[in-house]
Amino acid sequence: MLRTDLEFSMLPKLDSRPVRWRIADGLVAYEEAVEAMEREVAAIAEGGDELVWLVEHPPLYTAGTSANASDLVQPDRFPVFATGRGGEYTYHGPGQRVAYVMLDLKRRRQDVRAFVAALEEVVIRTLDMMNVRGERREDRVGVWVRRPEKPPLPNGAMAEDKIAALGIRLRKWVTFHGLSLNVDPDLEHFGGIVPCGISAYGVTSLVDLGLPVMMADVDIRLRAAFETVFGETVNEP
DSSP, X not given: OOGGGSOOOOOOOTTOOOEEEEEEEEEOOHHHHHHHHHHHHHHHHTTOOOEEEEEEOOSEEEEOXXXXXXXXXXXXXXXXXXXXXXXSEEEEOTTEEEEEEEOBGGGSOOOHHHHHHHHHHHHHHHHHTTTOOOEEEXXXXXXXXXXXXXXXXXXXXXXXXXXXXXXXXXXXXXXXEEEEEESSOOGGGGGGBOGGGOOSSEEOOXXXXXXXXXXXXXXXXXXXXXXXXXXXXEEOO
């Protein structure tokens, strides 16, 4: 079954509490984020409330469990962190909204593939609210935007750019890591890696597509889209 054919709804059981919604102030060091996620995932596995944590990082590269060393083109450009999430090399930096999604799939659906499709759906619905058509591709995880104004690919297909990346990990059916959506990062910073191991396609952002949106405006739409797929959220005190 294709991901587009999966049921995207990942609503929790009726007696579940709302997902906590947290937005970090300033740039969050990657090590700090990982340590915080480890604590939160352990608490959620013991029955604690689920969490979505929105952050921005200083410029850095992360290597997923499938990362190929040859895809790190400029190893000395930014700090590089090995991480337990799935996927290959990704870039994080200012102007990119990273959403760390910590949910207990035992309270929802114990289906990892459906969870990935649901995260993609959150991004697609977020973009749709800004009149951007994001699409999934069965052979590559993430969300893509067609670029008809660019030269076609060598095989004659229309050019496409990646606007959002996904990488997840599960422990005791609790998810962590998540997604990154390019709002207005420095796209040149992606040049130090082969993003997600895919060299045939480019990378774009909302601002690159001609939408000078603020991060706070994107956050509002991201939250609304998340609630349609995963259910109610509540501001963290």
